[in-house]
Structure formats: structure tokens, C-alpha cells
Amino acid sequence: MSKNPPNYISTTNACKLCRPLGACLAFKGIEGAVPYLHGSQGCATYMRRYIISHYNEPIDIASSSLSEKHAVYGGAANLKLGLTNVAEKYRPKLIGIATTCLTETIGDDVKMILHEYKTDTEGSHGLPDFVNVSTPSYAGTHMEGFHGAVSSVAEQMAEGGPVNDKINLLPGFVSSADFRYLREVLDDFGLNATMLPDLSETMDGPALLEYEKIQAGGTPLVAIKTMGRSRATIEFGRTLKDTRTGGLILKEKHDVDNFQIGMPIGIEETDRFFSLLEKLSGRTVPEKYTKVRGRLVDAYVDGHKYVFGKKAIVYGEEDFVVGMTAFLAEIGIRPVLCASGGTSGLLAAAIRETTSNLLLKQPEVHEGMDFFDICEMAESLEPDMLVGHSKGYPLARKLSIPLIRVGFPIHDRVGGQRVLHLGYHGAQHLFDTVANALLDKKQNDSEVGYSYM
Numbered sequence: 001m002s003k004n005p006p007n008y009i010s011t012t013n014a015c016k017l018c019r020p021l022g023a024c025l026a027f028k029g030i031e032g033a034v035p036y037l038h039g040s041q042g043c044a045t046y047m048r049r050y051i052i053s054h055y056n057e058p059i060d061i062a063s064s065s066l067s068e069k070h071a072v073y074g075g076a077a078n079l080k081l082g083l084t085n086v087a088e089k090y091r092p093k094l095i096g097i098a099t100t101c102l103t104e105t106i107g108d109d110v111k112m113i114l115h116e117y118k119t120d121t122e123g124s125h126g127l128p129d130f131v132n133v134s135t136p137s138y139a140g141t142h143m144e145g146f147h148g149a150v151s152s153v154a155e156q157m158a159e160g161g162p163v164n165d166k167i168n169l170l171p172g173f174v175s176s177a178d179f180r181y182l183r184e185v186l187d188d189f190g191l192n193a194t195m196l197p198d199l200s201e202t203m204d205g206p207a208l209l210e211y212e213k214i215q216a217g218g219t220p221l222v223a224i225k226t227m228g229r230s231r232a233t234i235e236f237g238r239t240l241k242d243t244r245t246g247g248l249i250l251k252e253k254h255d256v257d258n259f260q261i262g263m264p265i266g267i268e269e270t271d272r273f274f275s276l277l278e279k280l281s282g283r284t285v286p287e288k289y290t291k292v293r294g295r296l297v298d299a300y301v302d303g304h305k306y307v308f309g310k311k312a313i314v315y316g317e318e319d320f321v322v323g324m325t326a327f328l329a330e331i332g333i334r335p336v337l338c339a340s341g342g343t344s345g346l347l348a349a350a351i352r353e354t355t356s357n358l359l360l361k362q363p364e365v366h367e368g369m370d371f372f373d374i375c376e377m378a379e380s381l382e383p384d385m386l387v388g389h390s391k392g393y394p395l396a397r398k399l400s401i402p403l404i405r406v407g408f409p410i411h412d413r414v415g416g417q418r419v420l421h422l423g424y425h426g427a428q429h430l431f432d433t434v435a436n437a438l439l440d441k442k443q444n445d446s447e448v449g450y451s452y453m
Contacts (some may be wrong), residue, residue, distance in 0.1 A: 011392065012372035016044060016316055016341025017409075018137030021047045022145030022173065023098035024061050027131075029179075029197020030153065031443035032093030034086055036062040038079050038110060039100025054409040055176070055203045055417045058215065060437075062086045062095070066102055072201030072398060075103055075115045083117060087127055090213050093221055096149060097132040104136035128223065130429040131156050141342050143317045146173045147237075148246060154246035157221070158228040158405055160254040166226065167280055168233040168256070169195045170246050172263065172319060172406065176204035181425060183217040188288070189281040194223040194230065196246065204417045220274040228254035232280055234265045234273075238350035239318040239342070262354060266330050266427050267296065269354065292424040299428060300331055303435040308332035315369070316407045318342040322350045324387055324406065324422070332429055336381045338367040371395065385437065401435035406430070 024035035024047055037044045038439040044063040049057050062085075064078040079097075086095055099110060105148050110132045121127055133152040135145040150170060171182055179200035201217025227233075233256050236246035242262060247258040264273035270293075310333045314324050318340045325335045338351055348365040355362070362383075367372070375395050386392045387404045390411040396403035410416030420426040443449060 004122045011370045012343055013254050014370050015339060015374065015391070016317075017046075017142035018048070019135035019140045019142060019148070020100050020137055021050065021076045022100045022142030022147075022148035023096070023133050023135045023204075024059075024145075025051065025097075025142075025173065025199065026146045026149035026153075026197050027094070027096030028202050029199040029218050030094055030096070030224070031220045032060055032128075032216060033213055034060065034090050034092040034095050034214060036064075036082065036086060036095050036097045037100055038064045038075060038108065039066055039102045040064045043100045046306045050241060050409060052205075053254070053334070054412045056414070057203050057205065057215070057417070058211070059091075059203070064103075068235040071102060071106055074106060076116075078114055079108070079110070079150075080117045080120070083130075084121075086222045091126065092128045092214060094129045094131065096153075097130060097258055098135045098145065100303065101136070101137050102394065104134065104138075109322040110134075111217065120449045129157065141248060141317070143173060143319075143342060144243075146345050147240065147243060147418075151244060153196065153224060153248055154227060154249045155253070156225050158254065159225050160228040161226075163231055164226065166192045166194060166230045167245070168227050169193050170194065170233065170234045170235040171422075174236075174263075174422060175408075176200050177420040178422045178426070178437040181420060181423055185277070185289075185423065188286045189277045189283055191277065194227055195219060196224060196227070199417075204409060204410055227289050227422060228256065230256050234276060234280075235260045237319045238322050239344040239346040241346060243342065246314050262326070262350075263319050263323035263421050265423070265430070266327030267293065269326055269329060270423050271325060289301065289424060293426070295433030296424050296428050299431055303431065304332055306438055308335065308436050311382065312385050312387050313337040313339070313374065313381065313393060314373060315339040316364075317414070318347050318367075320407050320421075321347065324352060325351050325363070326354040326401065327427060327430060328357070328434075329355045330389065332361065333385075333434070334361075336383060337374070337377055338363050340366045340367055340376050341369060352385075384441075387432070387434075402441050404430075404434055404437055412438045 009056050027033045041063050044061040048061050051205045064082040066075045071305040071434050072286040094263050131153050176199050186242045198219045233250050235245040262269045264270040270384050275294040310334050314321050314335050321338050325338050330333050347390045385402045386396045389407045389409050420429050
């Protein structure tokens with residue numbers, strides 16, 4: 001007798017990470033903040049290890065450390081005790097509380113518990129601000145956790161009032177080097193901007209003689225509270241249109257104009273970003289960026305013969321995949337598969353929007369993918385390279401093709417937090433990396449091992 005097929009689809013080596021991890025990283029980009037997971041201790045331990053192996057920086061993630069008993073009776077007492085312990089030991093300015101599978105499943109009302117805690121501790125000195133976000137990891141990806149945390153901060157902390165001359169930038173989850181680059185760009189355009197979050201220092205700081213419990217840097221709380229009075233918000237992400245993002249919340253609550261654009265990877269998307277900055281600042285693009293753009297075009301011309309017609313598989317976070325696909329298309333590489341663990345339903349449309357004038361044939365685009373699926377499709381597509389994070393290495397090794405390591409996580413190389421992806425400078429770095437990886441492959445495969453290009 002034949003068995004009925006299962007009414008589920010198993011996941012093998014997911015092309016995504018869990019929602020609380022993304023929320024922890026977003027909170028880590030806020031001044032004086034400690035990420036706090038309301039759930040079991042194992043969740044915090046796993047996430048710390050995963051994040052540290054990419055950034056090579058310490059990160060403390062507090063936990064309410066629930067056990068089997070709390071799965072029955074609830075975790076309110078542990079949450080309150082943990083908040084007191086973190087406040088006493090770390091003296092944070094903010095505790096960002098994210099839920100896990102356990103507490104979401106048992107139905108702990110974190111908002112109500114925090115209200116009780118604030119009432120119980122009324123009059124106490126030294127208590128931080130609190131922000132909470134719902135992040136069940138069985139529903140969604142780390143990017144939804146990241147954007148959810150940013151949205152919760154905007155909703156729970158931003159205040160309205162008279163409009164000032166500032167703008168807000170919500171860049172999404174990019175590298176520490178990208179955050180530093182964005183700050184430089186905003187300064188060069190003369191824009192007084194609040195960037196939320198800001199991982200430029202908190203997850204890529206200098207060597208210190210003494211350990212800091214909370215690393216310096218991050219978006220100042222004072223600046224966050226004034227975000228509702230800014231004149232505009234810029235938000236990166238072409239697959240966020242159906243999401244209640246931080247920019248949308250600021251628009252709804254405080255009538256702050258929201259400009260949602262693609263992640264500025266490559267020339268065309270960076271041109272759109274810089275055009276918006278010109279509009280908001282009233283200034284033309286500074287000469288140094290014009291020159292960098294010109295050198296980048298020259299590099300595209302010089303290296304075109306080495307990259308043109310090559311095929312690539314791109315995977316990772318949805319908006320990052322959109323940006324990388326647009327970049328590859330403009331340098332002459334043909335993306336044949338674009339895959340993500342996300343399920344926004346907008347990935348294919350976003351890729352068409354950014355590449356319709358560059359590609360004669362659109363790539364296969366799949367959401368909700370894992371690496372088992374990607375591997376099955378890859379062999380028939382015959383790619384020349386993989387573009388994505390370190391989880392694709394086994395496939396690259398199997399196919400004997402280069403892996404261009406970008407995004408998060410990069411676990412098998414040094415400097416993942418220093419990979420620059422954004423702007424003309426980032427495109428120049430990416431182009432050189434891609435072209436040299438292809439040349440290296442060709443050189444290694446050559447019987448003579450030629451010495452000149």
C-alpha cells in the first residue's frame with residue numbers, strides 16, 4: 001500500500017536565518033543598547049556565535065532563559081528579573097526585547113509584561129528605555145526581524161513636533177563598511193541625517209585596552225526621538241512595498257515624507273540614490289563622486305571582455321539579491337538563477353524592474369528556497385560563479401566555480417564586515433573582485449598557466 005505524501009515541505013540548509021537574529025543586530029546598531037531575547041538560553045548562544053564568526057567582534061545578547069516549567073506557566077517572571085539584571089550589570093540606555101519561538105508559541109504578552117514592569121519599578125533610578133518586537137523564527141527570515149525591530153523603534157520612540165531640517169536614512173542590513181560609507185556620503189551632501197541603525201562602530205570597532213560591556217557608537221537615542229520631526233525619510237528596499245516599515249510608520253504617525261528606493265549597488269541604482277540626495281540637499285553631486293563614477297565606467301570598459309556572457313547564481317536576502325543582480329547585469333554577466341529564503345512575493349517583479357533594460361532574458365527567480373533546491377537547479381544551469389554568502393561554499397566547491405562572498409554571513413573569510421557593497425566605491429570593489437575571481441579560475445584551469453591577461 002502506498003503512503004500518502006506529506007503535507008509539508010522539508011527545508012535542507014535554509015537560505016535564510018531566524019527573525020530574532022536580525023532583530024538583535026538592528027538593536028545592536030543603537031547607542032547604548034543591549035539586545036534581549038525573551039526565550040530559552042540556547043537561542044541567544046546560537047545567535048552570538050553566528051554573529052561573532054562574521055564580525056569578529058564581541059556581542060552580548062541577554063536572555064530570559066526560560067525552561068520547560070516556563071513553557072507551561074509563562075515567562076513573565078523571568079523576563080522581569082532578566083530586565084533588572086541587565087539594567088544593573090550593563091547600565092544600558094535601551095534594552096531591545098525580541099521574542100523567540102517558545103514565547104510566541106505559549107503566547108506571552110510582552111507588551112503587557114513590560115507595562116507591569118514599568119509600573120512595578122516606577123520611581124527607580126537608572127532604568128533604560130524599552131522597545132519590544134515580535135519575532136517568531138518559525139515565520140519569516142532574519143530580514144523581517146531586522147526591519148521589524150527598526151519599525152518598532154520608530155513606532156515606540158520617535159516623537160512628533162515642529163519639522164526640522166534633518167532627514168532619516170533606513171538603509172537596511174548592510175555591512176559596517178557600508179554604514180561608514182553612507183555616513184560619509186550624507187556628510188558630503190551637507191545633510192543632517194539620522195541613520196537607523198548604525199553598525200559602523202558597534203560591530204567593527206578599534207582594539208581597546210579594556211573590554212567595553214556595550215560598544216561605543218550606534219544611532220543616538222536623542223536623534224531617534226526626533227525622527228518624527230524630520231522632513232524626509234529614505235528607505236532602501238524594493239521588496240518592502242507590502243511591509244509596514246519604519247519609513248511608512250513615520251509617514252503615518254508624523255507625516256514625514258518617505259522615499260523608498262532600491263539598495264544602491266552598481267551604477268544605475270547609485271545614480272538614483274544620488275539624484276534623490278541632490279533633490280533633498282539642493283546640492284549637485286560632489287566632484288569626488290563624479291570622478292569615482294568615471295573611473296568605475298572606465299573599469300567596466302577595461303574588464304568587459306573578462307566578464308561578458310558569464311552566468312551567475314545569486315542568492316541571499318531579497319533586496320540584496322535585487323541589488324547584486326542589477327549590478328551583475330550592468331557589467332555584462334547574465335544571472336540565471338536568483339534565489340532567496342524570503343517570501344515577500346515581490347522579488348521577481350523587483351528584479352524585472354531593475355534589469356529589464358539590461359537583460360535580454362530574465363533569470364529564474366525563486367522565493368522560499370533552501371540550498372538543496374539551489375543545488376538541484378544549479379547543475380543544469382551551468383553557472384560560472386555563485387554570488388552570495390558563505391553558506392554557498394559547498395555548492396561552489398562541488399561545481400568547481402568561484403564563490404563571490406558578499407552579504408551576511410561570511411564565516412570562512414576574514415573581513416566580512418568590511419566588504420563594501422554600496423555606491424560607486426562599492427561597485428568598483430565588487431567589479432574587481434568578480435573579474436579577478438574569473439581570471440583566477442581561467443588561469444588555474446589553463447594548462448600553460450599564462451602570466452598576462
